[in-house]
Amino acid sequence: xSLDVVxxxxxxxxxxxxxxxxxxxxxxxxxxxxKGEFVSFIGPSGCGKTTFLRVLADLETPTGGTVTVNGMTxxxxxxxxxxxxxxxxxxxxxxxxxxxxxxxxxxxxxxxKAEQKQLVQEVLDLVHLSGFENKFPWQLSGGMQxxxxxxxxxxxxxxxxxxxxxxxxxxxxxxxxLNEQLLELWAKTNKTIGFVTHSIPEAVYLSTKIVVMSPxxxxxxxxxxxxxxxxRPLDIRESPEFLELAHRVREGLRAGHEDDA
Amino acid sequence: MxxxxxxxxxxxxxxxxxxxxxxxxxxxxxxxxxxxxxxxxSFTELVADTWxxxxxxxPTPDQVAGEIWKSTGTxxxxxxxxxxxxxxxxxxxxxxGDKRNLIRxxxxxxxxxxxxxxxxxxxxxxxxxxxxxxxxxxxSVMPWVITSQTIPILALAPMxxxxxxxxGLSGLVPKxxxxxxxxxxxxxxxxxxxxxxxxxxxxxxxxxxxxxxxxIFWKLRLPASVPYLFTSLKIGVAAxxxxxxxxxxxxxxxxxxxxxxxQGNYYGxxxxxxxxxIVAAALAAVLVxxxxxxxxxxxxxxxxxx
Numbered sequence: 001x002s003l004d005v006v007x008x009x010x011x012x013x014x015x016x017x018x019x020x021x022x023x024x025x026x027x028x029x030x031x032x033x034x035k036g037e038f039v040s041f042i043g044p045s046g047c048g049k050t051t052f053l054r055v056l057a058d059l060e061t062p063t064g065g066t067v068t069v070n071g072m073t074x075x076x077x078x079x080x081x082x083x084x085x086x087x088x089x090x091x092x093x094x095x096x097x098x099x100x101x102x103x104x105x106x107x108x109x110x111x112x113k114a115e116q117k118q119l120v121q122e123v124l125d126l127v128h129l130s131g132f133e134n135k136f137p138w139q140l141s142g143g144m145q146x147x148x149x150x151x152x153x154x155x156x157x158x159x160x161x162x163x164x165x166x167x168x169x170x171x172x173x174x175x176x177x178l179n180e181q182l183l184e185l186w187a188k189t190n191k192t193i194g195f196v197t198h199s200i201p202e203a204v205y206l207s208t209k210i211v212v213m214s215p216x217x218x219x220x221x222x223x224x225x226x227x228x229x230x231x232r233p234l235d236i237r238e239s240p241e242f243l244e245l246a247h248r249v250r251e252g253l254r255a256g257h258e259d260d261a
Numbered sequence: 262m263x264x265x266x267x268x269x270x271x272x273x274x275x276x277x278x279x280x281x282x283x284x285x286x287x288x289x290x291x292x293x294x295x296x297x298x299x300x301x302x303s304f305t306e307l308v309a310d311t312w313x314x315x316x317x318x319x320p321t322p323d324q325v326a327g328e329i330w331k332s333t334g335t336x337x338x339x340x341x342x343x344x345x346x347x348x349x350x351x352x353x354x355x356x357x358g359d360k361r362n363l364i365r366x367x368x369x370x371x372x373x374x375x376x377x378x379x380x381x382x383x384x385x386x387x388x389x390x391x392x393x394x395x396x397x398x399x400x401s402v403m404p405w406v407i408t409s410q411t412i413p414i415l416a417l418a419p420m421x422x423x424x425x426x427x428x429g430l431s432g433l434v435p436k437x438x439x440x441x442x443x444x445x446x447x448x449x450x451x452x453x454x455x456x457x458x459x460x461x462x463x464x465x466x467x468x469x470x471x472x473x474x475x476x477i478f479w480k481l482r483l484p485a486s487v488p489y490l491f492t493s494l495k496i497g498v499a500a501x502x503x504x505x506x507x508x509x510x511x512x513x514x515x516x517x518x519x520x521x522x523x524q525g526n527y528y529g530x531x532x533x534x535x536x537x538x539i540v541a542a543a544l545a546a547v548l549v550x551x552x553x554x555x556x557x558x559x560x561x562x563x564x565x566x567x
Contacts, residue, residue: 011392027414037418057469058468059468059469060466078468078469078471079471081470081471082471083469085465085466087466088462089461089462091462091463091466093481093484093485094565095484095485095563095564095565096564097488097564104470104480107480108467108471108472108476108480109470109471110472136564156470212328
């Protein structure tokens with residue numbers, strides 16, 4: 001295959017030592033993510049989906065196996081600022097305006113003032129927040145805050161975007177809207193996206209690849225390639241193809257649970 | 262404005278109680294005088310006497326107000342009149358240098374307080390930064406910080422002054438050191454809490470950007486600690502004032518509100534004690550509300566919701 005491999009995990013394991021004995025957060029995870037893919041990680045809590053994303057981001061250190069991000073170790077990738085990370089909470093600084101918040105990583109990376117300004121404008125456009133640059137976070141709705149946090153993750157033009165349940169705290173309507181915008185953004189920027197979610201429809205709607213995981217030990221039980229076209233209006237969710245995919249994901253989740261019991 | 266009537270009510274109740282207590286506490290002296298003079302006291306005469314005694318056990322609010330005015334305004338005007346003919350600058354320094362003028366004493370106390378507050382705040386912030394960034398300091402310094410506040414400052418103050426005198430420091434600095442000793446504590450506690458207020462997610466976020474410790478400090482921890490700092494500063498500035506007054510009780514020859522209180526104590530003139538107390542309380546109110554004002558302005562400029 002001529003596809004560029006962006007993330008490659010082989011036999012990746014992570015065991016936390018706790019007072020109640022070892023917890024196998026990840027066990028023997030093999031996964032390849034290619035450039036431009038939108039990969040969702042889905043599974044019950046404790047399945048290691050967030051842990052896997054955090055390993056990619058070098059926020060956790062694996063205890064076994066190998067993983068590369070852009071051909072580098074996660075630490076190297078972090079040092080090179082190869083990815084943007086979006087957390088579940090927007091985590092905007094209340095003492096900074098929207099533009100100030102988006103600028104924050106740019107300041108840390110030592111990018112010139114003029115360039116900062118230009119980059120901020122670009123990503124604000126991308127998340128449809130132009131005109132809000134001088135507002136403070138408390139003046140924005142929850143959905144807008146999360147868009148600002150996505151803009152901040154995009155601002156330094158990393159080509160990988162890792163998102164850990166970014167819309168988990170938002171209501172259904174806002175969530176639909178943001179899903180649609182996220183697809184549009186993905187199409188425009190051609191980023192590689194890793195997306196952790198609890199929601200089957202969200203995973204199916206967004207992804208080109210759905211990674212189904214199960215807990216104790218955290219592992220990948222199934223990788224489902226999406227058959228949906230790249231162009232996805234919201235009502236695609238009522239198509240038979242969509243429902244079939246959702247059904248397969250649900251089956252995969254159930255299978256993972258069965259051999260757990 | 263909504264608070265006006267409740268505050269007014271409470272104030273009136275306090276004043277009413279104050280006048281009532283003045284009668285209770287001062288009546289013995291009034292009765293003594295009556296017995297010795299061989300006359301009977303009616304209730305109105307008793308009240309009139311207890312509210313106007315020269316050396317009452319508890320002076321009334323109007324007596325205290327009168328004493329404050331006598332030892333500020335009247336004293337200044339007398340001095341002013343007496344130095345008629347002198348150059349203006351000389352007259353002003355004469356008025357401000359008047360040992361009986363409470364404004365002079367208040368000014369002395371204020372300068373020790375401010376210097377101590379600056380020392381204490383600086384020390385508090387430095388210790389907090391060290392405690393947050395260094396595990397050894399966290400384990401070793403914090404217990405001492407807490408211990409320092411369990412020692413009665415009244416017992417410690419003379420020793421601080423003796424030690425500082427021995428190394429050639431006298432005057433304002435020893436008082437400021439005592440004042441700093443009291444005010445650094447709330448600052449340390451508040452700043453440690455404030456610098457640690459960023460949550461795990463915010464710190465992870467910084468990690469994903471490969472931020473250095475210094476960047477995390479300047480861009481996240483320090484701004485996040487500002488609301489905590491101001492809460493501490495309000496307590497700290499009041500503690501500074503107490504410290505300065507305690508210092509003046511020990512080095513009373515230099516003057517200050519504490520020295521005035523001590524004098525009042527020596528001569529049994531409760532009026533002087535109360536006047537100094539009220540001026541000290543007013544000073545505290547001004548200091549605390551100035552910090553409050555600075556807090557509001559800073560928070561507004563920083564964009565924190567008000």
